[in-house]
Structures are given as structure tokens and as C-alpha cells.
Amino acid sequence: MPKTSLILLDWYRKEVVNHSLPIHEDSSPPLAGQVRFRTTTSSDLATFASGRDLQLPDGRAWNISIFEIARWSMHSGLRAQLLLERLVTEEVLDTAANISTRYGARIVRPYAGSCFIWKFGQKFLVHFESSHMHIWVIGSLGAEMLHLQNLFSVRIRELDDSGRAKIVHYTPFAGRAVVQFEHLTVPLKMATKMAPRTVVLRIVTIIEFKRLERSDPYACWAPVPQEGGLVMTRMRHRWTPWSVDVDRPQRGLRSSWKALTLLFNNEALQAC
Numbered sequence: 001m002p003k004t005s006l007i008l009l010d011w012y013r014k015e016v017v018n019h020s021l022p023i024h025e026d027s028s029p030p031l032a033g034q035v036r037f038r039t040t041t042s043s044d045l046a047t048f049a050s051g052r053d054l055q056l057p058d059g060r061a062w063n064i065s066i067f068e069i070a071r072w073s074m075h076s077g078l079r080a081q082l083l084l085e086r087l088v089t090e091e092v093l094d095t096a097a098n099i100s101t102r103y104g105a106r107i108v109r110p111y112a113g114s115c116f117i118w119k120f121g122q123k124f125l126v127h128f129e130s131s132h133m134h135i136w137v138i139g140s141l142g143a144e145m146l147h148l149q150n151l152f153s154v155r156i157r158e159l160d161d162s163g164r165a166k167i168v169h170y171t172p173f174a175g176r177a178v179v180q181f182e183h184l185t186v187p188l189k190m191a192t193k194m195a196p197r198t199v200v201l202r203i204v205t206i207i208e209f210k211r212l213e214r215s216d217p218y219a220c221w222a223p224v225p226q227e228g229g230l231v232m233t234r235m236r237h238r239w240t241p242w243s244v245d246v247d248r249p250q251r252g253l254r255s256s257w258k259a260l261t262l263l264f265n266n267e268a269l270q271a272c
Contacts, residue, residue, distance in 0.1 A: 011034075011082065011085075029118050029138050029139060029140050031092065031138045031139075032066075033065075033087070033092075034112070035063060035069065035078060036053045036061055036062065037054035038051045038052065038053050065116075066092070066093070067097075067099060067114075069096070070094070070096035070097035071096075071109070079093060095141065099142060099143050101144070103145070108134070115134070115135045116135075117136075117137055117263075118138040120180070122181070123180045125176060125177075127175070128171070128177065129173065129175075129212075130151075131150055131169065131171070135259070137259040137262045137263060140265070140266065140269060142262075145259065146259035146260065152225065153169040153171045154169070154170045154171075154172065154221050154234060155168075156168050156169075171212065172211060172212055173210065173212060173222070174208075174212055175207065175208035175209040175210050176208050177206045177207060178205040179202060179203050179204060179231065180202055181199050181202075182199070182200050183197075183198075183267070184198040195247065197264055198243050198244065200242065200243045201231040202228070203226065203229055203230070204227070206225060222239075
């Protein structure tokens with residue numbers, strides 16, 4: 001690093017898309033704030049805007065989220081400075097400190113490594129072979145955790161050695177892709193009445209892709225993910241786009257309903 005360069009702390013309220021995708025400013029909720037390190041090529045503060053955020057090996061920006069700043073005593077200095085500069089309020093910090101959800105027997109809270117979104121069209125990374133991932137959807141006054149499970153797997157009912165039925169998930173693909181939630185504006189099928197608040201998941205970019213070599217015959221059932229296409233799921237013995245009607249959530253999708261409703265709430269606030 002040149003001797004004339006700077007490393008500065010930055011309070012960040014922008015949308016950042018990693019993995020070589022565009023970076024652009026965006027109006028975001030106060031709970032989306034985070035501290036980052038930004039490096040510049042010169043000691044001139046005017047070069048700050050063109051600097052680069054310090055990145056982790058996986059491409060994500062190193063950061064300390066407002067949730068960690070609010071909860072951890074080790075960040076008391078940052079809290080005081082953010083309040084002094086009026087970048088956050090006591091109310092926002094109190095809200096961030098108390099956000100949590102129950103996941104099984106555990107209490108889960110957001111942290112710097114969490115995936116955060118707050119609007120439709122905001123991109124995030126998925127792994128084809130992952131059985132589940134957690135996303136925190138941020139609203140104006142809170143946040144909800146969304147649990148995405150077995151997005152790219154085939155769900156099969158099999159018999160075990162004792163003859164009892166069991167559910168098995170086969171994962172036919174490996175790799176990574178960038179996806180985004182979208183507000184469905186046209187029916188998924190012709191002559192089908194569209195629910196006004198339905199969310200679908202679209203594949204924006206495929207970064208890596210590999211079809212896994214497996215001995216089971218079920219892997220070939222899954223449709224190959226396509227850039228620009230919707231994420232598909234198998235329901236009632238046929239493949240259909242993954243979707244959630246937040247006003248009439250299916251059984252087992254209550255967490256999706258609560259979290260995805262925040263995207264509609266944020267959209268309505270932006271329109272005001």
C-alpha cells in the first residue's frame with residue numbers, strides 16, 4: 001500500500017452487491033447501517049468516494065453491523081462516536097440490540113456475517129448444495145429472519161431398511177449463484193388469478209455451476225438453474241416456481257410470510 005494512502009472508517013448506508021456486481025447508492029433503513037474500512041490511493045480526503053471497502057476472502061465487505069455495535073460492550077466507543085455525529089439515534093441502537101428470533105431451541109441474532117436485505121431486487125449469494133440459509137429482512141422498525149430451506153434439492157419419499165417411509169433430499173448441483181426476490185406482477189400461469197402480494201426468487205447470475213455425479217436416479221428430475229429464470233421447487237409431483245403469497249402463506253412458510261411482508265412495507269414507504 002502506498003505511504004500516502006489512507007484507511008478510514010466509514011458509516012455505510014448503501015446497497016452493496018459483491019462478486020463483481022454493480023455497487024450503487026440506495027436509501028436504506030437505519031438498521032442496515034454498518035461500519036466499514038475503506039482504503040484510498042491517496043491521503044487526499046477527496047479520493048474517499050473512489051476508494052475500496054476492505055473485503056473478506058469470499059468477496060463480502062468487512063464490516064461491523066449496527067446489531068453488533070448496539071449489543072457488544074467492546075464497541076462502546078463506536079456507539080458513542082456514531083451518536084456524537086448523529087449518524088444513529090438511541091432509539092435505533094435500542095431496537096438493534098433487542099432484535100432476535102427463536103430457531104428451534106436457540107435464540108438467533110443478526111451479526112456482521114449475516115445476509116441482510118430490505119427491498120425487492122436486492123441481490124444476494126446462494127450455494128446450490130446448501131440445505132438451508134438464513135436471511136435477515138430489515139424493516140423501518142425491526143427485522144425478521146427468513147429461513148430458505150432446500151432451494152435446489154429434490155425431495156423424495158423412500159423406505160428405510162425397516163420398511164418405514166422417510167423423506168430424503170437429494171442435491172444434484174454444486175456451485176454459486178446470485179439471486180433476488182421479486183414482487184410478482186404477472187400470473188405464473190395463464191388463466192390463473194394472481195395474488196396481489198406474491199414473491200418469487202429469480203436467478204440473476206450463475207457464478208459457478210456443476211452437476212454432481214450421483215448414483216440415485218432422482219438427480220435428473222431437477223430442472224437445471226438458468227440465468228434469468230425463476231428458482232423452481234417440486235410441489236404435488238411437479239415443478240413450479242418457488243413463490244410465497246404473504247397474505248395466504250402455505251403451511252411451514254410462516255417465517256417467510258413475516259419476513260417478506262417487510263419488503264412490501266418498505267416498498268410502500270418508499271412510494272410515499
